[in-house]
Amino acid sequence: MTALLVAAGAAAGAAARLLVSRAVAGERGTLVVNLVGSLLLGLLAGAAPAPYALLGVGFCGAFTTYSTFAVEVVRMPRRPGALHVAVSVVGCCLACALGLALT
Secondary structure (H helix, E strand, O other): OHHHHHHHHHHHHHHHHHHHHHHOOHHHHHHHHHHHHHHHHHHHHHOOOOOHHHHHHHHHHHHOOHHHHHHHHHHOOOOOOHHHHHHHHHHHHHHHHHHHHHO
16 A cells, blocks of 8 residues: 555656646756745654655656765766755755644
């Protein structure tokens, strides 16, 4: 049953990721999904009991995208992409902390 919950959440998360990618171009799209996903994961981690398999592992796991973030940083036309990396990493940690604080 848990695997089915993860799969259902992942299907919804992947579809949501595609919609955001189409609405927000380039690295900003990846930043937006990673910030929103981090906030949501923080909210879920602080909620008890949380539907973690469906929303945390499934939806957030498919919605957020570290691999796309890594490819974008490596392919950035101007080096260094340090500001983008710092904003992404620090921003996602702060978003997750905010989510935890709100619960």
